[in-house]
Amino acid sequence: MTQHVSIVCIDCGAAAPFHPLEFACPSCGSVWRQAEYDLEFARQAWSENLSARPFDLWRYHELLPIRNPQPTVMMGEGGTPLLRAANLGRLLGLPNLYIKDERQGPTASFKDRQAALTVAVLLDAGLKETVVASTGNVAIAFSAYCARAGVKLWAFITSLVPAPKMHEVAIYGTRLIKVASTYDQTKKLAAQFAQERGLYIDRGVRSIAAVESMKTLAYEIAEQLGNEDTSSWRAPDWYIQSVSGGIGPVGVIKGFTELLRMNLIEKVPAIACIQTAGCSPMVDAWHKGLEQAVPVRSPNTLISTLSTGDPGRTYSLLRERMHAGSGGAMESVTDEEAYQAMHTLAKIEGLSIEPAAAVAFAGLIKLARNGKIDPSQTIVVNCSGHTMPIEKSILGDGWAQDVVLPDYSTLEQPEEGLLAALEHLDSQRIHNILIVDDHADARLLISRILQAQADYNLVEASSGMQALELAEKNPPDLVILDLMMPELDGFSVLERLKQSSKTIDIPVIVITAKQLSAGEKERLRGKIARLMTKGDFLSEELLAEIERILG
């Protein structure tokens, strides 16, 4: 169909032209094949005019399996921002942390890439009906693009998917089939349906268009990290993503590998695949050093988006390709850890993300804490999707305050009643917290986290002397104290607070970035409410303790 791409079997090496309905190798029958291109031709074309093209997915059309570089379905796919995560980076001690904000695609997940390219490929081939099996986001993305292209879509979705995601699929006019079973069974049913009707079905890593779409993430990241002035590209040291079927990392590795072969970057990054603990077949196999994953028959996670229990050969391929590149890690996190990461991202970076995307961030936190990631490294986390909707269970209690309005008809001056109703919003006692740190950005981060937790009156001191003056003048309910400060350090501040009758009883939480010696620990003994190390502020436990101390 398209001249510049050939589809090469990874089992026997036979090459064939690309057509979306021909998914098996004509020589050996294997369905594991990949697209290959004339990379030198693409490199030449890009060096001549890439910079003049719009920053979207089609920018890289020489390395995509399409004929028309401006498909009619275009609606702003790809070209998402790479955001510097300064606050989260500071919290984790990772100054070079970036977020690829895939929420900013047309249907708010990175699956827009997959749907856009697949539908463009279908249009090229004159196909007008297709099938997907999905845990939600793939179906939503395909629904939007199929609607735009006038392609009839059958979406098979496991009934575990939250209802609002189902509604989103339905609104586009998709034929929605809810399957009361696991995602793996749903996929099988959809495949049978497609085969009987001779329809194209997205087969995940075995679909050329799916993998090719995901590699554009790698191209964009390398361009965004590079230097625009010199047109140089740069790969990060780490790419981190939450993983279900594994299309994302497989595509991203392919993208970086192509860039490496084109001499545009110097290495393929280490890849971190993060799964939920209740459905982590890849992680389990990785830790045991297995070449094949053992399927999880009954996934046990509330994050149904990531419920591929049987990754099949994708795991083996990923493992092989990670080992051939710069390696990486596979980790699992609990649902609870993902929800906490979700809160953190919203509160300190201003990004509301869905639980499936939060899994990647919970994984990042784990890798940073266990020292797997070095502080000097550049890390990109795929923020793969937006929260839609925020399920109430994630917020916990007290996420809003109710205002009950009186019956206006009985009041002479209705606005008075309104004010009275609002009054109780401010009625609780607001506690004073003194934050002592010589670094302004550290104070800002702590303030931000505390503010998001509850209504506190926060006072900041940038030196030990200033802290003592403020504490004497207006004793706070709690002091959060940095240890390493010039002139009067945290140890001395603590000693002086304990010498004054006005400040002796104020609870103090000490923050430290370094390991304390036995002697230093001795100086703190009996004087502090809690010793806190880097990253502790992410812990709900600590925040709960602060609330407890303040009563």
Ligand SMILES: Cc1ncc(COP(=O)(O)O)c(C=O)c1O
């Ligand atoms: C928001 C989100 N993140 C991550 C994933 C995992 O993607 P994959 O394993 O297919 O690359 C999905 C899959 O649907 C998703 O919707």
Ligand SMILES: [Zn+2]
């Ligand atoms: Zn073959």
